[in-house]
Amino acid sequence: MLFVYLMRENIMVGVVAKPNLVSCNFPTLKNKYSIQPHTSTTTTTALVSRCCFIRLSSSCKVMTKKPFAASFRKKGSIVICHDSNKESEVSRSVVEVVEEGKRDWTTSILLFLLWAALIYYVSFLSPNQTPSMDMYFLEKLLNLKGGDGFRMNEVIVSEWYLMGLWPLVYSMLLLPTGRSSKSKVPVWPFLSLSFFGGIYALLPYFVLWKPPPPPVEEAQLKTWPLNFLESKVTASILLASGIGLIIYAGLAGGDVWKEFYQYSRGSKFIHIMSIDFTLLSTLAPFWVYNDMTARKWFDKGSWLLPVSLIPLLGPAIYILLRPSLSTSVIAQTPAELE
Template structure:
């Protein structure tokens, strides 16, 4: 109950902060930025901001690598919240984290989609993409401009804070995923949890594969 209450308070508090305390929203500039991103006119965008926008997408894929599996054993599936997160980022994710119950079990077989999310290939692709994005931002980005936009633009401000919240919330689902794989190691848990983004990507690359049960075992478990 305490965990759920904390998540709902965080969700409501973040919304209230963005609406009432964050810098003003420059709607026309925000729409132009999004248009340039989705039409691949990236030369008009500060590489730091473009990389940050992309890394929020990486975070959503990292969570997908855990929560589509987790949703198999929850009373509510993850996919509606995954769709909501595409448009609203962490605001679409937190309600699922609040609704779900702690569960370290998995039953049934992995379909092709879950096999992809469970594969080390998935983690490696995300890790390589992240390395490219970080290199692009660090090498070519205008960090002074980013700081200025963080302080004056609600969209950039909120997106930056959302990135931090993705990291902060990852431990809430990490322990269950480790438990499903029989990898209950406190040292690994804290190593993954402490290092922003890199720890989560390393976990996807190194975690043992999830063991699916046979059809007979799955039917027995769901009678």
């Protein structure tokens, strides 16, 4: 009897010592308290190491489950292995769908109303007392007329050439950090039209724009137009030109500024150009902030945000001092931003 009792105890100890507690799949159990032992503890150890500790292309999640046997006083664990690539693709798709559903259209609607009101105003309500003089001014500024002895107002000349620099400023701020998500709305047509239409051509893009910007390849940084827009030489020429034009207008006498004010009240051409310059100067600090955060330079460059309020010169100074574009910063997925 003593021999039989010892044999029974050895069998029970062997069964309890080798339970099937860890698996990469859910085990099929006969009942709530059944235990499926492995034939070798080495196999169990290798399986645990393979599932949990060697994470080359999979990840293991531990889930709590009820006790396997009445003799155990603590909860067991099941290790479930998943493919990390599939999980990342699924989570990324879910985040994108959630972000799409959570998009706030309030700002876009307000910008659209601003653009519609602006177009209506310049078309029907803006002053138009000197249409023949407006055509003459335009021909003079385009160098189509000369030698007639008429001296153009210095402030008008300065504003005209500053309007030619603004599209370059916005191109350097919007490409590539201001592009719309996944390039659903290309920015280059709006930037091209802005050389002729200014803010009137850019506002529709601002209405449709949605962050974050799509990834940019490293090879793109060395090709046109990014290599030109990211160049410090371009930024230096832009800043120097802006300083020269503003000094040229600033040195004009008080009579010249009064004359400019009178022109802006009666001339449709001067009036529309002045509104264009004001709105471009007003919206530029936002795009400076957007570019600054995309380059992860806000901590060091936040002092440039108040500077960007200076018409044209402020954004030009930021463009000159900002860090070079990093593909690791721009090529962020929505899941990473989340």
